[in-house]
Amino acid sequence: MHRMAKEVVQRATRLMLPKWSACEGDLQFPHRVAMLAPGGTQEVRLNDAQIRPDVRVIAVADQALLPALYVEIKVSHGVDWEKRQRVIDAGYTMMEIDLADVGDEVLQDEEAFANQVLDCPGNRNWVHISSAPFLARMLDQEVVQITSHKVQEKRVPTKRGNTLILQTQDYLAYTAAREDPVLDRAELADTWANGQRVDGLGNPLPYAPGLYTKAYVPGGGWHGGGHYKTHLRPIIQDTPENQQKVLRLL
Structure with a gap:
């Protein structure tokens, strides 16, 4: 058979x-x-x-x-x-x-x-x-792909004349309407929990390679208590009811 x-x-x-x-x-x-x-x-x-x-x-x-x-x-x-x-x-x-x-x-x-x-x-x-492009088309929404843990510094001048130093991380954004992805940068939060840098959803930073969707976090933004613009939710596939087991993230 x-x-x-x-x-x-x-x-x-x-x-x-x-x-x-x-x-x-x-x-x-x-x-x-x-x-x-x-x-x-x-x-x-x-x-x-x-x-x-x-x-x-x-x-x-x-x-x-x-x-x-x-x-x-x-x-x-x-x-x-x-x-x-x-x-x-x-x-x-x-x-x-x-x-x-x-x-x-x-x-x-x-x-x-x-x-x-x-x-x-x-x-x-x-x-x-x-496949991020496949999922983006099947779901008809944006899917974000992180390919590396690497981060960069971004310097932003403030109204008071100071310089705000942020960490950013590159990602590829796929949508159903575009054939090719757009390269963009996530601005990482500057908050800590249990000795680990995390975003507004509690995900460890920098983001691990894998697929994500963008998430809204109340109070986020440039001056939202250290939470900056980008918060990503990892796409973790659901499993059958008789096989509930947490998988490691990429």
Whole structure:
């Protein structure tokens, strides 16, 4: 069954993508049908993450491109937490199709089996989405990508003739309306909690590499008690109810 499913995905021209949610349901999009480009590859070895996904495809959904979507087929063993964390750490986009409950009758019917692999919305989930432009288009909102811990100094003259020294951090801003990201700088807060510099949401600063959305913090701004303009909320994918476990941030 495992080999048959991989061949079905490799030959396919379309694939139902799972629904997705993050930040306890604040961010979400429904199932989508993606068109697949020719040339899917089986048993791709990703040496840097010690992962060998079942199939790699090129997918397009709602004009959003995934140049490398990795597909895992579950028959007896699914993607465990250790493997999922390696996928997150390496920055891959991966989904899993669960065929553990497919019976012999479906297995012997080529059309019914292909439907289970390609079109059934209830047997698939996202392991991880790392593509900021894909998420921005799916969510129809801005998604921020931090790529480095590096910070810079920014000097701002005040009305009293003093100089305010801020720390800034570069980020890429993706939106559904733009093909290319905009390079911008986050102005970091100057507050501390438990010996750690934090923003208005309590996130450690500088921000760790990963995907974020911008957040509003009451009292923020140039003179808001040390909180400056940018506060980012990390995008943490929700997990099924029976698999609640906190993942490390990138």
